Amino acid sequence: MRLFxxxxxxxxxxxxxxxxxxxxxxxxxxxxxxxxxxxxAPHFLKPVLDGSPDAFFTNGDDEVLQRQWAKAQGMPGTPxxxxxxxxxxxxxxxxxxxxxxxxxxxxxxxxxxxxxVKTTLCWRAAPSGNADLSAYGAVLGNFPSILESWRSxxxxxxxxxxxxxxxxxxxxxxxxxxxxxFVGGYSRHHSARGRTxxxxxxxxGSHRMVFCLDASRLTRxxxxxxxxxxxxxxxxxxxxxxAIARPPVFGRDLYQLFGSAKIVLNGAIDMAGNDRxxxxxxxxxxxxxxxxxxxxxxxxxxQGGETIAIYNSGNDCPIKIEACLRDWDELxxxxxxxxxxxxxxxxxxxxxxxxxxxxERL
Numbered sequence: 001m002r003l004f005x006x007x008x009x010x011x012x013x014x015x016x017x018x019x020x021x022x023x024x025x026x027x028x029x030x031x032x033x034x035x036x037x038x039x040x041a042p043h044f045l046k047p048v049l050d051g052s053p054d055a056f057f058t059n060g061d062d063e064v065l066q067r068q069w070a071k072a073q074g075m076p077g078t079p080x081x082x083x084x085x086x087x088x089x090x091x092x093x094x095x096x097x098x099x100x101x102x103x104x105x106x107x108x109x110x111x112x113x114x115x116x117v118k119t120t121l122c123w124r125a126a127p128s129g130n131a132d133l134s135a136y137g138a139v140l141g142n143f144p145s146i147l148e149s150w151r152s153x154x155x156x157x158x159x160x161x162x163x164x165x166x167x168x169x170x171x172x173x174x175x176x177x178x179x180x181x182f183v184g185g186y187s188r189h190h191s192a193r194g195r196t197x198x199x200x201x202x203x204x205g206s207h208r209m210v211f212c213l214d215a216s217r218l219t220r221x222x223x224x225x226x227x228x229x230x231x232x233x234x235x236x237x238x239x240x241x242x243a244i245a246r247p248p249v250f251g252r253d254l255y256q257l258f259g260s261a262k263i264v265l266n267g268a269i270d271m272a273g274n275d276r277x278x279x280x281x282x283x284x285x286x287x288x289x290x291x292x293x294x295x296x297x298x299x300x301x302x303q304g305g306e307t308i309a310i311y312n313s314g315n316d317c318p319i320k321i322e323a324c325l326r327d328w329d330e331l332x333x334x335x336x337x338x339x340x341x342x343x344x345x346x347x348x349x350x351x352x353x354x355x356x357x358x359x360e361r362l
Contacts, residue, residue, distance in 0.1 A: 001054060001095055001096055001359075002054050002055075002056075002092060002093055002094050002095040002096070002116075003045065003048070003052075003054060003055045003056070003094070003095070003096045003098065004055075004056045004057075004088070004089055004092055004094040004096070004097050004098070005044065005045055005048050005055070005056070005057050005098045005099075005100070006057075006058055006059070006060045006085065006097070006098070006099045006100060006101060006105070007040055007043065007044070007057070007058075007059050007060075007100040007101055008059055008060065008061045008062075008100065008101035008104060009039075009059050009061055009062055010214075010250070012214050012248055012250075013039055013250045013251075014062075016037075016250055016251070017030075017033070017034055017037070017039075017062075018064070020033050020034075020037060021033040021034070021064075025068070026068060027065060027068040027069040027072060030062075030064065030065050030068060031057065031058065031059075031065060034059065034062075034065075035049065035057065037250070037251035037252055038165055038167055038251045038252055038255065039250050039251040040100070041165040041167070042162035042163050042164065042165055042279055042282050042283065042286075043100055043123060043162055043279075044057070045098065045348075045351065045352055045355060046348040046349065046351065046352040047352070049348065056088065056092045056094070058085070058088060059101075060081060060082075060084075060085045060101060060104065060105065061081065061101065061104060063081060066081050066084045066085070067084070069084065069088060070084045070087070073087065073091070075087065082105070082109065082112075085105070085109075086109075086112055086113070086114070089113060089114060089116075089117065090114040090116070093116045094113075094114075094116055094117050095116060095117065095118050095119065096117075096118070096119045096121070096359065097113060097117050097119070097120045097121070098120075098121050098122070098123075098355075099120070099121070099122040099123070099136075100122070100123045102122035102123070102124050102131070102133050102136065102139075103124070103128050103131045106131050106132050106133055106135075107132040107133060107134055107135035107136070108132075108135075110135035110136060111135060119137050119359055119362055120135070120136045120137045121136060121137055121138050121139075121140055121358070121362075122136045122138075122139055122140065123139075123140045123141060123160070124139050124140075124141055124146075124150070125141035125142055125143050125146055125278075126146065127146065127149065132153075133150065133153075133155050134153065134154045134155050136155065136156075137156065137362045138155075138156045138157065138158045138358065138362060139155045139156070139157045139158070140157075140158050140159075140160035140358070141157065141159070141160065142159065142160060142161045142162065142275075142277050142299060143273075143275040143277070144159070144275055144297075145273040145274075145275050146275070147159065156362075158358055158361075160351075160354065160355070160358065161277075161299065161346055161351065161354070162279050162282045162346065162351075163282070163346045163347060163348050163350070163351035164282055164285075164286040164342050164343050164346050164347060164348075165255075165283075165286060165348075166347075166348060167252075167255070168255055168259075168283075168286035168287050169343075170255075171255045171256060171258065171259030171287045171288070172258065172259030172260070172287045172288035172289065172339075173259070173288075175260075176259075176260055176261055176262045176289070177208065177260060178208050178209075178210050178257070178260050178261040178262065179203075179207040179208045179209060179261070179263065179325055180200065180203070180207060180208075180209045180210070180261065180262070180263045180264075180265055180292075180321060180325075181209075181210045181211075181212075181257050181258060181260075181261035181263070181264050181265070181289070182197065182200075182209075182210070182211045182212070182213075182264070182265040182266075183211075183212045183213075183248065183249060183254060183257065183258075183264075183280070184213065184214065184266075184267075184280065185213070185214045185215075185216070186213040186214065186215050186216070186219060186237060186241070186245075192267070192314065193267040193268075194237075194238075194241075195314045196265075196267050196294075196314035196317050197211065197241055197265075197267075198238045198240050198241055199314055199315065199317060199318050200265060200317055200318050200321060201238075201240040201241045201243070201244055202240055202318065203318055203321065203322065204240070204243070204244050207321075207325060209244050210244070210246060210257065210261070211241060211244050211245050211246065212245075212246045212247065212248050212249045212257065213237075213245045213246070213247075213248060214248035215237070215245075216235070218232065218235040219235050219236065219237060221235070222235035222236045223236050223237065223242065254283065255283070255287055258283060258284050258287035258288075258289050259287045259288060259289070261289045262289065262290060262324075262325065262328060262332075262335075263289060263290050263291075263309075263321060263324060263325070264280070264283075264284035264287075264289040264290070264291055264292070265292050265293075265317070265321070266278070266280050266281060266284065266291060266292070266293040266294070267293065267294050268293075268294055268296060274296045274297050275296065275297050276293065276294070276296035276297060276298045276299075276302070277298055277299045277302065281293065281298075281302060281308075282342060282346060285302070285307070285308070285335075285338045285339055285341070285342045286339065286342055286343065287339075288335055288336065288339045289335060290308070290309060290324060290331055290332070290334060290335035290338070291307075291308040291309070291335075291338065292308070292309045292310075292311060292317070292320060292321055292324060293308060293309075293310065293311070294310070294311055294312075294317075295310050295311070295312050300345055301338075301341040301342050301344075301345040301346070302338070302341075302342075305334075306334070306337065306338075307334060307337050307338035307341050307342075308334075308338055309324055309331070309334070
């Protein structure tokens with residue numbers, strides 16, 4: 001099987017990648033730097049991470065990376081990124097196209113794929129406005145309610161899961177000096193999560209807390225010297241959060257943080273109803289931290305009181321965290337049980353086997 005997997009970058013991750021890949025002047029070198037940093041690795045299929053000669057990987061929105069490939073292939077002028085991606089697929093003689101960035105490359109892109117491509121799949125576990133993904137053979141995701149929404153738009157939708165990155169085994173095998181870590185976005189669209197974070201941040205006086213926040217553009221402006229003169233108060237983070245906020249972390253830095261934390265705090269942002277199991281759950285548990293997350297319907301292996309800890313509301317969250325830290329000797333065993341559970345249930349081998357079964361049904 002000739003597999004092509006396309007992904008994409010967070011804008012806030014790009015400066016880190018550019019720094020890590022400062023000396024990488026070839027497509028293969030920059031791509032390898034990216035894959036080694038493990039950003040997004042729970043979504044990358046086993047043949048990609050194993051370096052299989054039949055598997056091709058790229059970030060179709062990484063202009064530096066894509067133009068390196070185009071230059072090496074002698075493509076004239078300054079072709080659009082979509083043109084480069086199509087040329088890569090044709091050059092690779094792709095049979096299975098798996099796209100992690102389908103809103104950027106929707107059904108109109110699928111219609112342009114070369115004849116060698118027999119099967120198309122995409123991952124989309126979030127509401128996506130009016131995006132048309134109906135030309136894909138299947139839309140994959142791990143939130144049943146969102147899968148149903150894709151079916152209502154005429155798409156075939158199938159249950160699929162992120163995996164535990166095997167590199168996570170390198171992290172979290174020693175002391176855990178950080179009491180609570182949180183990594184995620186912060187904007188006015190995260191109002192419920194923001195209230196929870198504010199309450200938990202109040203524990204900073206007695207516990208070591210690390211909040212690495214990817215603040216929105218408006219939040220950054222609102223907190224600047226000029227922004228404080230403007231009517232942007234609703235976009236500013238509460239003082240308790242701002243006092244402990246750090247810049248966002250990605251890739252191996254995220255693994256290092258979670259491997260150094262007793263607790264990783266997680267919270268849904270109401271995009272999937274009661275469904276739970278975002279990638280942060282897999283990352284936290286895979287690095288051996290105790291996941292403390294909000295109540296909802298979790299996938300197999302994530303059971304409150306067995307492998308994770310559950311809070312019922314924002315008011316309940318700091319109480320739950322203090323209880324977990326007070327009983328850490330006991331709860332550490334829960335975290336280790338969770339690590340074993342997700343390692344067994346969501347390994348790269350099982351993810352790849354499930355992908356193969358999906359292909360058989362399409």
